[in-house]
Amino acid sequence: MDLYTYYACDAGNCCRNFEKIIELGTCPSQNGIYVFSNKFKIEMTNCTLNVATHNWPPLSVVSKDKKENKTLGIEQLLIEMGTAHLNLNLNYSVVHDTEVFGFILPNRSMTGVLKSIEENNAQLAFGSFILSANRASGLDYVWSHLVHRDYLTIFVPPTTLVEKWKSVYLGFHIHIWILVMIVFVIYSVLTASVSNRNEEDRVFCCRDPSIILYLWGFMVLNTSSVMQRRIKFRWILFGIIWFSFLMNGFYQSSLTSLITKRDTKQVIDSIKQLEESNLKPCISRVTRIHMKLTNLTIINDDEPQPNECDKTQKAFYTVESRSDYYTVSTFSKYKVILESFNETIPRIHTVKERYGPLIYGFFIYRGFPLTQKLHLYMLRLGETGHIDKVIRDVIPEYGETRNFDGSTTSTISLSDLRISFGLLVFGCTEKGNKTGGDPKRVLPSGIDGGTPIGRADVL
Numbered sequence: 001m002d003l004y005t006y007y008a009c010d011a012g013n014c015c016r017n018f019e020k021i022i023e024l025g026t027c028p029s030q031n032g033i034y035v036f037s038n039k040f041k042i043e044m045t046n047c048t049l050n051v052a053t054h055n056w057p058p059l060s061v062v063s064k065d066k067k068e069n070k071t072l073g074i075e076q077l078l079i080e081m082g083t084a085h086l087n088l089n090l091n092y093s094v095v096h097d098t099e100v101f102g103f104i105l106p107n108r109s110m111t112g113v114l115k116s117i118e119e120n121n122a123q124l125a126f127g128s129f130i131l132s133a134n135r136a137s138g139l140d141y142v143w144s145h146l147v148h149r150d151y152l153t154i155f156v157p158p159t160t161l162v163e164k165w166k167s168v169y170l171g172f173h174i175h176i177w178i179l180v181m182i183v184f185v186i187y188s189v190l191t192a193s194v195s196n197r198n199e200e201d202r203v204f205c206c207r208d209p210s211i212i213l214y215l216w217g218f219m220v221l222n223t224s225s226v227m228q229r230r231i232k233f234r235w236i237l238f239g240i241i242w243f244s245f246l247m248n249g250f251y252q253s254s255l256t257s258l259i260t261k262r263d264t265k266q267v268i269d270s271i272k273q274l275e276e277s278n279l280k281p282c283i284s285r286v287t288r289i290h291m292k293l294t295n296l297t298i299i300n301d302d303e304p305q306p307n308e309c310d311k312t313q314k315a316f317y318t319v320e321s322r323s324d325y326y327t328v329s330t331f332s333k334y335k336v337i338l339e340s341f342n343e344t345i346p347r348i349h350t351v352k353e354r355y356g357p358l359i360y361g362f363f364i365y366r367g368f369p370l371t372q373k374l375h376l377y378m379l380r381l382g383e384t385g386h387i388d389k390v391i392r393d394v395i396p397e398y399g400e401t402r403n404f405d406g407s408t409t410s411t412i413s414l415s416d417l418r419i420s421f422g423l424l425v426f427g428c429t430e431k432g433n434k435t436g437g438d439p440k441r442v443l444p445s446g447i448d449g450g451t452p453i454g455r456a457d458v459l
Helices: 074-085 112-118 164-170 174-193 211-219 226-230 234-260 271-276 285-293 312-321 331-341 371-383 386-394 414-436
Strands: 002-006 021-026 048-054 089-096 140-142 147-158 325-330 348-350 356-359 362-364
Touching (some): 048 112, 147 271, 147 312, 312 348
16 A cells, blocks of 8 residues: 655745655555654745734734834743744734734634634744634644742732721731730739738739830830839739730731832622622633633623623723622733723732643644644743743742732831820820929928929829
8 A cells, every 4th residue: 555645845935835745655564653754744834824923912013113013022022032943034014903812603714813823824933822722723832831820819809908008006906905905904904903012002803003104115115114113023024014015016017018018998709709798700702712612600690791891991981880790701801901090009909729730832834844843942940040030021020929920019108007006105295294294392481482393203
């Protein structure tokens, strides 16, 4: 039996000419493993691949210069490195300015950017294409460049930021404050009962109730030698010192974090909480198709959504301006759209529980002979850190957060510590009143019959 085949990868054909037919001859082997392996030679040096993509920052960014029809995103930089390694050239022949992706329909036809491959207008497509079984069923793909570096995330309406001055009492939870007050009461009764003051100074059950004020000073690290003179048992004083030191150490650390990174009043942080809420979906058409093809449930999807939710960016604006919708998108896209909100702190709340990590892919026509080489090269780029460098060049804050996340800290002012300063002024005022009045002893009048001279008994 003689065998014949197409020889599309002959020199100068770039694996596109299927007119040349070669004869392989009689099958020389029965196992069929290495039959005619020496008959094929791939010649694609200096060949040009037509590329189809679209504007989807940060992975693909269409150049604003219309004279230069190419992109500047993360995937564009990586694919240029890969094709340069294989001695291939790129021609950005199909570039969409709109939100266009592509899927494979049940009749095996393609839509969006992928349709360019089906119509032979392009051989390669990229631009934030999530690797899915639907796309992989009709195209070859390279997936080793961006693996689990992005997430499909849920975003809920704007959160009310907690005022910074409230961080003064939010440093501890309510049960911690209750325990602190219990300990303070116990120490107050104990120290007032064992004071060195005379029995005649007893008020209610305690010899020295005024020592409670000094004890409160210890609690806020305002120490005084009066405690040392009045307390009989030193172990009580050491216990107060250690308790005050540890409590203030933890409290000040928590206070600094709360003031510089403001907390929110949002309570939705899981998919279960979202199901229990009344929020309705406002999800872009592209994300909806992906979720349906990957069997991800769209929560509370009982009513038709507004038309403005069909586009990703408009869906974010809708959620930001209305309190009855939520949206789903990739976290990297959210970070890009966030720049247009002009807010130091993001108002849209990111739900902590995510749908799962994503894998992005380059999609090539079925049968492309260099797919495996391109896949291995991208894998080596990741192992040597080159992909991380490319991401940092496009997204500077990636080096700090690893997942397109940025800084959410903010500056503080003296007014944010109004409670602390109010307590300080109150304490100074009370101390002045305590040391300036209620004279205990009156000296005799002078010879000239002047006013008696008084002296306060300073504690």
